[in-house]
Amino acid sequence: xxxxxxxxxxxxxxxxxxxxxxxxxxxxxxxxxxxxxxxxxxxxxxxxxxxxxxxxxxxxxxxxxxxxxxxxxxxxxxxxxxxxxxxxxxxxxxxxxxxxxxxxxxxxxxxxxxxxxxxxxxxxxxxxxxxxxxxxxxxxxxxxxxxxxxxxxxxxxxxxxxxxxxxxxxxxxxxxxxxxxxxxxxxxxxxxxxxxxxxxxxxxxxxxxxxxxxxxxxxxxxxxxxxxxxxxxxxxxxxxxxxxxxxxxxxxxxxxxxxxxxxxxxxxxxxxxxxxxxxxxxxxxxxxxxxxxxxxxxxxxxxxxxxx
Amino acid sequence: xxxxxxxxxxxxxxxxxxxxxxxxxxxxxxxxxxxxxxxxxxxxxxxxxxxxxxxxxxxxxxxxxxxxxxxxxxxxxxxxxxxxxxxxxxxxxxxxxxxxxxxxxxxxxxxxxxxxxxxxxxxxxxxxxxxxxxxxxxxxxxxxxxxxxxxxxxxxxxxxxxxxxxxxxxxxxxxxxxxxxxxxxxxxxxxxxxxxxxxxxxxxxxxxxxxxxxxxxxxxxxxxxxxxxxxxxxxxxxxxxxxxxxxxxxxxxxxxxxxxxxxxxxxxxxxxxxxxxxxxxxxxxxxxxxxxxxxxxxxxxxxxxxxxxxxxxxxxxxxxxxxxxxxxxxxxxxxxxxxxxxxxxxxxxxxxxxxxxxxxxxxxxxxxxxxxxxxxxxxxxxxxxxxx
Numbered sequence: 001x002x003x004x005x006x007x008x009x010x011x012x013x014x015x016x017x018x019x020x021x022x023x024x025x026x027x028x029x030x031x032x033x034x035x036x037x038x039x040x041x042x043x044x045x046x047x048x049x050x051x052x053x054x055x056x057x058x059x060x061x062x063x064x065x066x067x068x069x070x071x072x073x074x075x076x077x078x079x080x081x082x083x084x085x086x087x088x089x090x091x092x093x094x095x096x097x098x099x100x101x102x103x104x105x106x107x108x109x110x111x112x113x114x115x116x117x118x119x120x121x122x123x124x125x126x127x128x129x130x131x132x133x134x135x136x137x138x139x140x141x142x143x144x145x146x147x148x149x150x151x152x153x154x155x156x157x158x159x160x161x162x163x164x165x166x167x168x169x170x171x172x173x174x175x176x177x178x179x180x181x182x183x184x185x186x187x188x189x190x191x192x193x194x195x196x197x198x199x200x201x202x203x204x205x206x207x208x209x210x211x212x213x214x215x216x217x218x219x220x221x222x223x224x225x226x227x228x229x230x231x232x233x234x235x236x237x238x239x240x241x242x243x244x245x246x247x248x249x250x251x252x253x254x255x256x257x258x259x260x261x262x263x264x265x266x267x268x269x270x271x272x273x274x275x276x277x278x279x280x281x282x283x284x285x286x287x288x289x290x291x292x293x294x295x296x297x298x299x300x301x302x303x304x305x306x307x308x
Numbered sequence: 309x310x311x312x313x314x315x316x317x318x319x320x321x322x323x324x325x326x327x328x329x330x331x332x333x334x335x336x337x338x339x340x341x342x343x344x345x346x347x348x349x350x351x352x353x354x355x356x357x358x359x360x361x362x363x364x365x366x367x368x369x370x371x372x373x374x375x376x377x378x379x380x381x382x383x384x385x386x387x388x389x390x391x392x393x394x395x396x397x398x399x400x401x402x403x404x405x406x407x408x409x410x411x412x413x414x415x416x417x418x419x420x421x422x423x424x425x426x427x428x429x430x431x432x433x434x435x436x437x438x439x440x441x442x443x444x445x446x447x448x449x450x451x452x453x454x455x456x457x458x459x460x461x462x463x464x465x466x467x468x469x470x471x472x473x474x475x476x477x478x479x480x481x482x483x484x485x486x487x488x489x490x491x492x493x494x495x496x497x498x499x500x501x502x503x504x505x506x507x508x509x510x511x512x513x514x515x516x517x518x519x520x521x522x523x524x525x526x527x528x529x530x531x532x533x534x535x536x537x538x539x540x541x542x543x544x545x546x547x548x549x550x551x552x553x554x555x556x557x558x559x560x561x562x563x564x565x566x567x568x569x570x571x572x573x574x575x576x577x578x579x580x581x582x583x584x585x586x587x588x589x590x591x592x593x594x595x596x597x598x599x600x601x602x603x604x605x606x607x608x609x610x611x612x613x614x615x616x617x618x619x620x621x622x623x624x625x626x627x628x629x630x631x632x633x634x635x636x637x638x639x640x641x642x643x644x645x646x647x648x649x650x651x652x653x654x655x656x657x658x659x660x661x662x663x664x665x666x667x668x669x670x671x672x673x674x675x676x677x678x679x680x681x682x683x684x685x686x687x688x689x690x691x692x693x694x695x696x
Binding site (some may be wrong): 002006008009015016019082109112116117118119120121123126131139140141143144149183212213214215216217218220223224255256258259262263275279280282283 | 345347537
């Protein structure tokens with residue numbers, strides 16, 4: 001295990017973490033502000049990816065498709081809010097989980113009917129297609145740098161909006177105590193609609209950004225959704241800052257665990273045992289981390305909801 | 309009097325019913341048509357339907373009545389649905405089956421009902437060995453063989469040091485074991501990844517650090533698409549030979565496109581295979597469905613041909629189990645893959661190739677054979693099978 005390998009893996013971990021942040025940011029807003037469990041966030045991510053993939057050949061490439069996918073996912077978020085979410089705001093979490101799980105099933109099948117079951121392809125845009133030499137023989141694709149940039153940019157933008165605008169102030173207030181915000185005369189329903197649509201667009205943006213490196217296929221949002229939930233629970237529900245740090249933490253823990261757990265175990269036990277135990281430990285690492293964080297800080301790293 | 313008429317009518321209806329049943333061949337096709345792996349089932353279904361259509365809706369001279377069901381990749385659902393096929397639809401043959409865990413779940417109820425099971429994909433080792441059955445016939449392969457073909461190829465090429473990367477579940481471990489059966493060089497590292505992993509940058513960095521002569525991987529479905537894209541984006545394509553099984557095929561090539569060009573896989577057939585039956589099949593399939601068939605499609609097409617030949621050899625007596633068993637064992641048909649002979653355990657003895665992803669002249673992506681690795685190769689479990 002050399003220093004360069006450690007440095008490369010740290011960079012990989014940051015990149016993976018920022019990718020997770022892109023997905024988790026919208027989820028934490030919706031969950032935090034509205035106390036609404038939106039399992040459909042994963043399919044909004046998938047729709048962003050599909051729109052980008054399908055539109056790319058007609059919209060002059062990746063960037064044109066991205067520019068179209070954002071307003072379209074925003075609009076889809078509005079539609080979903082109006083017909084599925086709104087009747088469920090006053091209901092319990094179980095009803096919300098059931099209804100949004102239904103959305104997952106319907107949209108996954110719908111996507112398969114519309115675009116087929118086979119994964120579809122999006123080439124890396126020419127502008128971002130190069131790579132930089134990291135170590136002997138290993139290239140770091142420029143596109144991954146773009147994902148790092150997009151993650152950092154999204155984080156910065158959200159920070160500016162949430163901390164610096166009136167809308168952000170209402171979002172923060174809503175996350176802390178929504179009934180009080182409503183009592184102060186703010187139209188909470190409009191706030192909710194805006195947050196949901198914005199959350200859907202963030203999910204769509206995340207989906208669009210990963211199309212050149214990940215497989216665009218029905219159900220692609222399901223695995224990501226679980227990771228995104230881990231991120232927002234560790235970070236503290238409703239907190240963008242928490243989601244950002246938790247995403248980086250989870251990206252690093254997961255990547256470094258995958259890279260080094262087996263090798264470190266090999267120093268202690270025989271190679272076959274290490275090969276058996278190492279990957280199991282690595283895949284558990286982020287959940288152990290989550291359990292650890294919750295044991296010490298039950299509200300996550302940056303809890304935003306007021307106690308009680 | 310009234311009773312007599314009713315009785316007569318009923319017995320007449322019964323006779324007509326039996327007569328009609330004898331002229332029909334009822335086939336239940338169970339494949340995975342939902343979830344991320346639905347595309348595999350789709351290839352199987354489309355190819356089987358094509359074969360039936362080409363034979364004017366008849367297999368072995370009998371009108372083929374094909375019921376298609378989706379196992380949802382859930383063994384418990386599959387068992388329920390297969391019981392429906394056997395008891396309600398009274399099928400003579402169950403075919404299809406995409407995944408081995410589904411195959412293991414349905415094998416027992418199917419065999420117990422003395423229904424024939426013709427696999428067009430899954431070939432788990434128990435069914436080839438100790439748990440083999442005279443009701444089981446495969447038109448695909450035994451699960452180990454494609455991995456073994458890559459191991460043999462690595463050995464023949466003189467690769468000294470190989471990194472093996474597979475998902476951390478049973479099929480992944482079987483894959484690694486299959487590769488190592490014929491590869492005698494050094495395994496520089498064995499990387500076990502999470503099932504459904506998205507990002508492989510950490511593993512790719514490890515692989516580069518190990519400086520291997522080649523990597524061997526088994527990453528079915530979306531995992532494989534992710535890996536292939538990221539492998540090529542990391543600049544490793546062309547530097548480290550990429551050997552694989554069930555990773556590079558016509559189900560993933562539409563998504564990986566250029567990223568997969570030049571990467572290798574082990575298979576018993578590829579759309580580029582140079583024999584007349586194969587060429588006719590590929591052309592007919594593409595004309596009918598507009599996409600390039602994968603090995604899953606080829607196996608399902610051959611399953612239909614195998615059933616056709618067996619039913620014909622048994623003189624259409626599908627209810628005569630012994631005649632059908634003999635017919636399946638000796639059935640001769642022009643397999644799309646070239647040579648095909650039934651082994652004692654009901655699995656094929658066939659050739660295996662290393663195949664490569666290419667961009668065809670018409671702009672579509674497909675695999676084509678590079679060289680033959682095994683000739684008339686049977687699986688290692690056949691000797692444990694006590695049918696003979």
